[in-house]
Amino acid sequence: RGVIWYQGENNTNRAKEYYHLFPAMINDWRKKWGKDFPFYWVQLANYMDAVEVPSESLWAQVREAQTQTLSLPHTGQAVIIDIGEAKDIHPKNKQEVGRRLALHALHNDYGFSDVVCESPMPKTVRRVQDKIVVQFDNVADGLIVKNKYGYLMSFAVAGNDGVYKWVQAKVAGKDRVVLSCPDVIDPVSVRYAWGDNPDDANLYNSVGLPATPFEIKIE
Incomplete structure (x- = not known):
């Protein structure tokens, strides 16, 4: 019926490439299956120590690349910038991650048009x-x-x-x-x-x- 994708952190070392890699992967999968199936993903969580002054961030670049990929049809993004953990690269609150993904499926694919699924x-x-x-x-x-x-x-x-x-x-x-x-x-x-x-x-x-x-x- 569709795909949910939990983004791994290894791509942060290739952040600039990810602006092209991620949409290319989605298009390739859809081409191979012969269908523009729904594709919903989890944006990178917050991780590592917070900083006192604004600074550059490869993690932020990957998040931006993910957001830009919403230009593809039948896509959605679960934002979890609020439930990551500084010392754990794998946030423990997977239930809320799953819930936010499910909102996209409910709204777009299962007829619950009144369900709000998109972040501001x-x-x-x-x-x-x-x-x-x-x-x-x-x-x-x-x-x-x-x-x-x-x-x-x-x-x-x-x-x-x-x-x-x-x-x-x-x-x-x-x-x-x-x-x-x-x-x-x-x-x-x-x-x-x-x-x-x-x-x-x-x-x-x-x-x-x-x-x-x-x-x-x-x-």
């Missing part, structure tokens, strides 16, 4: 006066922040120098996040949960699915 993803990013506004898709009844003080974490912004800095962020309305970045001159791009282990990523939709890690240019 950025739709547009634009400057509004001295702020940056990120609008999201897949919010269900709205974006929520899982933090007892209401702090939204793990957003970073870079200027033309390519240096990312943490920024203040807050949910504004149903589907928008507003970023304040007074220390970034001429901001050009935004990252969320970009790193080996962004253990403070805490943006979700109303049904509890975590926002997809991303890097995106500002319009």
Whole structure:
């Protein structure tokens, strides 16, 4: 009927190639079976020590390659950036991994169209006066922040120098996040949960699915 795929970590050493390897594999399997069957996968979990400053990450690149592969038809991604473990490359909470995969099958293949299966993803990013506004898709009844003080974490912004800095962020309305970045001159791009282990990523939709890690240019 279809495929579920749990991504292994060995591909992180070939992150740039994975932008081509992963969709090529899916297309090849479908060609050999003669059918565009559903293909749902688990995005890499958070792992290793968290960092204090924004930094480059091969793990984040592989996650981005997985997300871009959603451009293929009949695909879906279970985001588990919130249930990984710093010291264990194999997250123990497999039940929630399976549940998030099952949501895609229920929604797309078994007629449960009311089941929300997709994690929030950025739709547009634009400057509004001295702020940056990120609008999201897949919010269900709205974006929520899982933090007892209401702090939204793990957003970073870079200027033309390519240096990312943490920024203040807050949910504004149903589907928008507003970023304040007074220390970034001429901001050009935004990252969320970009790193080996962004253990403070805490943006979700109303049904509890975590926002997809991303890097995106500002319009």
